Amino acid sequence: MKQTEATAEQKQDATVVEGTREAEAAPVAEEQQPPVAEEQQPPAAEAAAPALKSDHISEQDDDDVEEEAAEEGKSFEELLEEYDQFREYRPGEIVTGTVVNIGEQDVVVDIGARVEGTVPSTEFQDEEGNLKTKEGERIKVMVLRFNPEAQHIPLSHERARIAHVWDDIEEVATKEKTLKGVIIEKVKGGFIVDVGVRAFLPTSQATLKPQKDYQDLLGKRFDFSILKIQRRRGNLILSRKDLLQAEFETKRTGLFDKLQEGAVLTGSVKNVTDYGAFIDLGGLDGLLHISDMSWGRINHPKDLVTVDQEIEVKVLRFDPDKEKVSLGLKQCMPDPWLSVSENYPPGKSVKGTVLNLTSYGAFVELEPGVEGMIHVSEMSWTKKVRNPGQVLQKGQEVSVKVLDLDSDKRRVSLSLKQTEDNPWESLAERFPVGSKVKGKVRNITEFGAFVEIEDGIDGLVHVSDFKWGERTADPNEYVKKGEEVEVVILAVDTESKKVSLGMKQMGNDPWLDFTKTYREGDYITASVTKVTDFGVFLQLAEHVEGLVRNNELDIPRGAKANDHYNEGDEVQVIVTRISHRERKVDLSVRRLRQDQERRAIAEYTKSNDTGGATMGDVMAEGLRHLINK
Structure with a gap:
C-alpha cells in the first residue's frame, strides 16, 4: 500500500517537472501586452517545491547514518549504500553533484544516488561552443525526473541556476532593493533586460522623458527596480524611471544652489545637434551653443565634443522660472583678442593657415580664435584674381602681412602680395619707353590685344597702334592668341598698373617723315582719296592724309564738293595747320589762291x-x- 502511494506521488511530481522545461519564459509586461494564460507558461519547477532541501544528503543526514552504522556494527559506506536505496528524489529538487564524465551529448554528474545523473552538454557551452565545466567540478543541478529503476537521472544545471536567480530576485523584491542588468534587445513596447533571467522594461519606464531614439540604451548596464514579479509565469517587469527621478531630484536640489552666472561646472555631453550641444549638469540640462564653444571657427559641434564626454563649462545665463541655462565653453579660456594688438601690429609679417575661401577673399587663422581676411585685391601684384581658389587652398600655410587691425570689431586685414616686392615699382626701369620686347598674345578684344611682357604683367596694343594710318584696325588681322610678337613700349603707368604697347612703332613713323618735310604755308599737290559732305581728303604721304573742308575748296557758295572733285584728281593746296597731338593736317584751296x-x-x-x-x-x-x- 505504501509503495502504491509513493508511486502516485512520483507521478504527480513528474508532471510538475515536465512544466519546468519552459522555466525561462520571456517576461510579459501586463501594461504593454495581454496576460499570458497559465497553460502557455507552466509554473517554474523551482517554485513547485520551495521547501525542498538543496542537497541530496545534508550534514544532519550524514550524522544520522554514522550513528546508525555504529549501532548495527556496519561500516559507514555499507549503511550509506542501503540508505540510498530507499532515498527518493523529488522533481524540482536542487542538489550538489560532481562532474565525473564529459561526453559529446551529456555530462555525467554523481549526485550520490544509486545511479548517476546526466545533464545535456549544451547547458555548459558558451557562445563559441566551448564547454565551461570539467571533470571533478562540483555543480548545482535540478532533478527533472526520478525513477528508481531508470538507468540515469535526468538533471539540469541551467534550471538550477535560474532557480537560484529567482530566489535572489524574490529577495530583492521583498526588501525593495534594486537589480543590476543589461539592456540587450529592443522589442515591441519596451526592452529585454538580462538580470540573470530575461526581464521586460516598458519604454515608458526606461527614461525620465520620452526620446526619439533609444538605441543609446542598448548594451548598457543600469540599476532597475521591480514593478511586478510572477515567478510561476516567468514574468518580471522592471523600471528605471523611479530611480532616475529620485536621482534627478537629489541632484537638482544641490544644483540650483550652484547655478550662478559665472560659475564653472562640470557636466556630461548628453546630445549633439547642428546648433550646439546639451550638457547634463546633474539634474538640469544646459545649452552650449556653437557660438560659445570656441574662440576659433568650428564647422560642427561634433568636431569639438562627443556624447558622454565630461567637460567644464561656464554658466552664462540662468532663468530659474523657465529652468533654462546657457553655457559657454570658450569662456573658460582667455580671450585671444585681448592680446591681438600686441601680437599683430600693422606692418608685421606673420604666418597662418587658410580656413575658408569665398568669392571675395580668404580667411586665415593666425591662432585659435584669431582670424584675418585677405581680400582678392591683396593676393597678387600682377594677376587679376577672380577666384581665390586659383591662388590658395584650404589648409595651406601662408605668410601674410598685417595691413589693418580693429580689435573692437575683431577684424584683421591681411595681404599676401605685400610679402613680396612690387614688380610694378621697377617696371619702368626694366621696360623704358621706346624699348622693344617680345611677348605672348594672351587675349584679343575689340579694342586691342593683350601681350604678356613679363610673368603676370600684360600690356595692351590698342587698335590704333597696329598699323600706321589705321585708327580702328581689326586685331585679328595682325595677331593670333598664343602667338609670340615683338612690340614697342609706348607708356608705363605704375599707379594704374597699365602698359601701352605698339606694333606699328616697330617701323618708321610716316607722320614724322612728313612733318620733317612740310611746314604750315607750304604748297603741296596730292591725289583725292575720298570726297565727303564736309570736304575732300588728299593723300599727302604714306599713311598721312589731309583734309580740305568745303569752305576751303574755293567753289561757289551752295555748290557740292562732289560736283567739282572726284577720287584720283590731282589738287594743289596749301598746308594751313599741322596738329602733332591729333596727327591731322588741314589744307586749303581758297587760301592757296589768296597766297598766290x-x-x-x-x-x-x-x-x-x-x-x-x-x-x-x-x-x-x-x-x-x-x-x-
Whole structure:
C-alpha cells in the first residue's frame, strides 16, 4: 500500500517537472501586452517545491547514518549504500553533484544516488561552443525526473541556476532593493533586460522623458527596480524611471544652489545637434551653443565634443522660472583678442593657415580664435584674381602681412602680395619707353590685344597702334592668341598698373617723315582719296592724309564738293595747320589762291616802279606777271 502511494506521488511530481522545461519564459509586461494564460507558461519547477532541501544528503543526514552504522556494527559506506536505496528524489529538487564524465551529448554528474545523473552538454557551452565545466567540478543541478529503476537521472544545471536567480530576485523584491542588468534587445513596447533571467522594461519606464531614439540604451548596464514579479509565469517587469527621478531630484536640489552666472561646472555631453550641444549638469540640462564653444571657427559641434564626454563649462545665463541655462565653453579660456594688438601690429609679417575661401577673399587663422581676411585685391601684384581658389587652398600655410587691425570689431586685414616686392615699382626701369620686347598674345578684344611682357604683367596694343594710318584696325588681322610678337613700349603707368604697347612703332613713323618735310604755308599737290559732305581728303604721304573742308575748296557758295572733285584728281593746296597731338593736317584751296595773289603782288611791286597806278592796277598787273611766269 505504501509503495502504491509513493508511486502516485512520483507521478504527480513528474508532471510538475515536465512544466519546468519552459522555466525561462520571456517576461510579459501586463501594461504593454495581454496576460499570458497559465497553460502557455507552466509554473517554474523551482517554485513547485520551495521547501525542498538543496542537497541530496545534508550534514544532519550524514550524522544520522554514522550513528546508525555504529549501532548495527556496519561500516559507514555499507549503511550509506542501503540508505540510498530507499532515498527518493523529488522533481524540482536542487542538489550538489560532481562532474565525473564529459561526453559529446551529456555530462555525467554523481549526485550520490544509486545511479548517476546526466545533464545535456549544451547547458555548459558558451557562445563559441566551448564547454565551461570539467571533470571533478562540483555543480548545482535540478532533478527533472526520478525513477528508481531508470538507468540515469535526468538533471539540469541551467534550471538550477535560474532557480537560484529567482530566489535572489524574490529577495530583492521583498526588501525593495534594486537589480543590476543589461539592456540587450529592443522589442515591441519596451526592452529585454538580462538580470540573470530575461526581464521586460516598458519604454515608458526606461527614461525620465520620452526620446526619439533609444538605441543609446542598448548594451548598457543600469540599476532597475521591480514593478511586478510572477515567478510561476516567468514574468518580471522592471523600471528605471523611479530611480532616475529620485536621482534627478537629489541632484537638482544641490544644483540650483550652484547655478550662478559665472560659475564653472562640470557636466556630461548628453546630445549633439547642428546648433550646439546639451550638457547634463546633474539634474538640469544646459545649452552650449556653437557660438560659445570656441574662440576659433568650428564647422560642427561634433568636431569639438562627443556624447558622454565630461567637460567644464561656464554658466552664462540662468532663468530659474523657465529652468533654462546657457553655457559657454570658450569662456573658460582667455580671450585671444585681448592680446591681438600686441601680437599683430600693422606692418608685421606673420604666418597662418587658410580656413575658408569665398568669392571675395580668404580667411586665415593666425591662432585659435584669431582670424584675418585677405581680400582678392591683396593676393597678387600682377594677376587679376577672380577666384581665390586659383591662388590658395584650404589648409595651406601662408605668410601674410598685417595691413589693418580693429580689435573692437575683431577684424584683421591681411595681404599676401605685400610679402613680396612690387614688380610694378621697377617696371619702368626694366621696360623704358621706346624699348622693344617680345611677348605672348594672351587675349584679343575689340579694342586691342593683350601681350604678356613679363610673368603676370600684360600690356595692351590698342587698335590704333597696329598699323600706321589705321585708327580702328581689326586685331585679328595682325595677331593670333598664343602667338609670340615683338612690340614697342609706348607708356608705363605704375599707379594704374597699365602698359601701352605698339606694333606699328616697330617701323618708321610716316607722320614724322612728313612733318620733317612740310611746314604750315607750304604748297603741296596730292591725289583725292575720298570726297565727303564736309570736304575732300588728299593723300599727302604714306599713311598721312589731309583734309580740305568745303569752305576751303574755293567753289561757289551752295555748290557740292562732289560736283567739282572726284577720287584720283590731282589738287594743289596749301598746308594751313599741322596738329602733332591729333596727327591731322588741314589744307586749303581758297587760301592757296589768296597766297598766290599776295606773292604775285609782292614780287611785281619789288621788281617794278608802279608810279601813280592804283592798287587794283597793281594787283591785276601782278597776276598777269605771275601767270606769264
